[in-house]
Amino acid sequence: MPVPLLKQGQYLIASIQSSLSDADLIRLRDDVLEQVARHRSRGVIVDVTVLDVMDSFAVRTLNALAQMITLRGAETVIVGIQPEVAFAMVQLGLTLGGVATALDLEEGLAYLDERAKQSMRGGH
Amino acid sequence: MRHFTVSSAEPTSDVLSELVAHLRRNRAQLREEWIRRISAFRLLTSMTKEEIFAEATSVFDNYVEVLETGSVEALQAYARDLSERIIPRGVDTPEVLGIVLLLRDVLARSLFEKYQGDFALLNGVLDAYEPAANRIATTVAVGFVQERERVIRQQQEAIRELSTPVLQVRERLLILPIIGAVDSERARQLTEQLLRGVRSNRAKVVVMDITGVPSVDATVANHLVQTVEASRLLGATVIVTGLSPEIAQTLVTIGVDLTKMNTVGDLQGGIEEAERLLGYYVLGRRKTSSTPDKPQEA
Numbered sequence: 536m537p538v539p540l541l542k543q544g545q546y547l548i549a550s551i552q553s554s555l556s557d558a559d560l561i562r563l564r565d566d567v568l569e570q571v572a573r574h575r576s577r578g579v580i581v582d583v584t585v586l587d588v589m590d591s592f593a594v595r596t597l598n599a600l601a602q603m604i605t606l607r608g609a610e611t612v613i614v615g616i617q618p619e620v621a622f623a624m625v626q627l628g629l630t631l632g633g634v635a636t637a638l639d640l641e642e643g644l645a646y647l648d649e650r651a652k653q654s655m656r657g658g659h
Numbered sequence: 660m661r662h663f664t665v666s667s668a669e670p671t672s673d674v675l676s677e678l679v680a681h682l683r684r685n686r687a688q689l690r691e692e693w694i695r696r697i698s699a700f701r702l703l704t705s706m707t708k709e710e711i712f713a714e715a716t717s718v719f720d721n722y723v724e725v726l727e728t729g730s731v732e733a734l735q736a737y738a739r740d741l742s743e744r745i746i747p748r749g750v751d752t753p754e755v756l757g758i759v760l761l762l763r764d765v766l767a768r769s770l771f772e773k774y775q776g777d778f779a780l781l782n783g784v785l786d787a788y789e790p791a792a793n794r795i796a797t798t799v800a801v802g803f804v805q806e807r808e809r810v811i812r813q814q815q816e817a818i819r820e821l822s823t824p825v826l827q828v829r830e831r832l833l834i835l836p837i838i839g840a841v842d843s844e845r846a847r848q849l850t851e852q853l854l855r856g857v858r859s860n861r862a863k864v865v866v867m868d869i870t871g872v873p874s875v876d877a878t879v880a881n882h883l884v885q886t887v888e889a890s891r892l893l894g895a896t897v898i899v900t901g902l903s904p905e906i907a908q909t910l911v912t913i914g915v916d917l918t919k920m921n922t923v924g925d926l927q928g929g930i931e932e933a934e935r936l937l938g939y940y941v942l943g944r945r946k947t948s949s950t951p952d953k954p955q956e957a
């Protein structure tokens with residue numbers, strides 16, 4: 536089942552609705568990259584609130600997604616990781632090292648806004 | 660004198676009642692001998708002479724009664740009761756077992772003495788005495804150990820129930836003061852509680868104060884790192900405070916890598932750092948009220 540991608544201003548929101556197979560994850564990654572290029576988005580939010588499992592493949596794919604998006608000059612935030620999922624992830628050593636995380640969608644948007652402000656201040 | 664066959668059951672009970680009668684007759688003398696030996700072996704050093712005497716009397720009477728009736732229930736209850744009284748005073752398992760074995764020996768000696776003329780009778784008496792005496796020793800020792808274990812279990816539960824509070828000190832700022840030793844079970848509970856706290860308070864920053872943690876080794880440090888990483892996955896930054904100089908030395912010496920953790924010296928510094936991260940400014944009120952309308956925003 537494909538993940539709906541919502542364009543919200545300069546941001547792209549991938550709102551995961553059900554648990555994802557490996558193929559779904561790959562498709563999500565490809566779709567997001569393609570959409571970021573098309574809309575010239577500055578930030579991507581991946582909402583994983585509904586996921587009650589994050590396996591190593593999912594974590595690796597999200598990590599790769601974030602790195603690819605960085606190469607496109609945009610930022611990625613993973614939002615909505617459940618406490619139990621977070622605990623299981625650290626137990627397995629899956630810590631999503633290079634990716635920003637936030638509590639929920641609202642926080643994710645606030646984070647991207649903040650980053651945009653910072654880069655404006657810093658850049659010009 | 661009557662003759663006893665060693666293996667038959669009926670005469671054994673006869674022997675037993677004679678044996679019990681003998682022990683009752685010589686109660687005072689045997690008890691004295693027993694107490695003398697207890698002090699000679701330096702057992703029960705944490706108790707006074709009077710206390711030893713009182714306990715010795717009741718143990719002796721219980722002992723003889725069990726020999727007579729063969730029922731250990733009363734003795735079990737007594738052993739539990741005794742353990743409850745003496746464990747808090749620091750009496751050890753070897754001591755308790757030691758005194759019971761001493762009593763067994765004292766009584767056995769008196770039997771040797773009494774029946775030394777008739778070897779067959781002595782054999783019969785010992786046949787009746789030994790199993791009962793051994794059962795008593797086992798009962799008391801087991802009762803003592805069980806009581807100890809019960810106390811330990813109770814204490815463990817109490818420790819587990821000492822919850823670690825997750826406190827909100829400002830909007831989006833939590834503090835988590837950790838007191839006491841951290842093992843993997845406690846670390847798991849702690850992390851769960853913190854993650855739940857982060858979510859329900861929508862926290863951005865957590866100050867984890869470990870001033871009250873007596874020792875931090877590689878395992879504990881690893882638990883702390885896991886807690887920090889799990890919180891980050893929920894979008895919260897963790898600041899660890901209260902690493903004492905000794906702990907800092909230990910961690911560096913054993914080569915624990917805490918570079919991933921955000922550490923500040925003490926709780927005050929941690930809260931100040933957290934306020935900075937959250938964009939709070941704390942302004943002291945001016946002593947003179949010459950500038951009453953100081954703008955809040957810097």
